[in-house]
Amino acid sequence: MVFMAKDASEKQAKFYAKARKELEKRLTNYRFIHSVSVADTAAAMAKVYGVDVEEARIAGLLHDWDKNHSDKELTERARKFGVTISAFEDDMVALLHAQTGACALAEEFSELSPKVIQAVARHTSAAADMTDLDMVVYIADMIEPLRTRGNLATLRELVGKISLEELFVKSYEITMKHLVTRHRFIHPDSLDVWNAYIQRERLNNEQAGSKQSISEQAGSEQEKDQRKNDNNDRARKG
Numbered sequence: 656m657v658f659m660a661k662d663a664s665e666k667q668a669k670f671y672a673k674a675r676k677e678l679e680k681r682l683t684n685y686r687f688i689h690s691v692s693v694a695d696t697a698a699a700m701a702k703v704y705g706v707d708v709e710e711a712r713i714a715g716l717l718h719d720w721d722k723n724h725s726d727k728e729l730t731e732r733a734r735k736f737g738v739t740i741s742a743f744e745d746d747m748v749a750l751l752h753a754q755t756g757a758c759a760l761a762e763e764f765s766e767l768s769p770k771v772i773q774a775v776a777r778h779t780s781a782a783a784d785m786t787d788l789d790m791v792v793y794i795a796d797m798i799e800p801l802r803t804r805g806n807l808a809t810l811r812e813l814v815g816k817i818s819l820e821e822l823f824v825k826s827y828e829i830t831m832k833h834l835v836t837r838h839r840f841i842h843p844d845s846l847d848v849w850n851a852y853i854q855r856e857r858l859n860n861e862q863a864g865s866k867q868s869i870s871e872q873a874g875s876e877q878e879k880d881q882r883k884n885d886n887n888d889r890a891r892k893g
């Protein structure tokens with residue numbers, strides 16, 4: 656068993672090195688360094704949140720596989736891979752790099768699991784049913800240390816202090832605010848994702864609230880019983 660684990664990690668390390676080399680050929684230096692930083696951040700976050708570290712590392716590394724393509728090339732690649740381009744994507748072609756990248760990676764590397772491919776595909780617009788791996792890659796892309804936007808410090812400090820889903824919602828909130836502030840288009844799918852998570856947050860809060868009121872009720876019933884017993888004791892003594 657020990658040997659198997661060692662073999663597996665050696666295989667993963669070899670694959671990571673191979674993929675890193677290929678990536679370096681495709682991206683600008685800036686984008687490549689960002690990708691390595693996302694891989695490290697995703698691996699560190701995966702450790703904290705109990706997600707597969709190697710899957711997080713490789714998905715983080717490869718998430719921007721198609722990032723250096725022009726809008727024209729991305730549109731062509733989307734057609735080639737059968738990625739649906741909605742009317743909105745005409746104005747947001749750059750978003751397509753997540754999906755075309757995922758399709759290209761699935762073709763290029765049979766070693767990649769569908770979970771990793773999905774995390775790459777979801778790193779721009781996200782989805783209403785993000786897996787833990789999807790969330791780790793999405794957040795790592797945003798908070799990796801080379802990103803310098805000021806409001807990310809709070810997000811970085813929250814890693815490990817709140818749940819992964821809460822951290823994801825906070826990250827998504829920052830993205831949405833950023834788009835609104837800069838008067839950028841918001842993809843309708845992104846609004847659906849936002850609404851789905853707000854709905855879940857409300858349900859969770861309601862459930863937590865009703866659990867609290869049940870325990871408060873139970874507490875006050877206990878206090879009442881205790882008072883009754885105390886009175887009975889006093890009456891007996893008197």
Ligand SMILES: [Fe+2]
Nearest residue numbers: 718719722779
């Ligand atoms: Fe990206």
Ligand SMILES: [Fe+2]
Nearest residue numbers: 689718719796
């Ligand atoms: Fe990125």
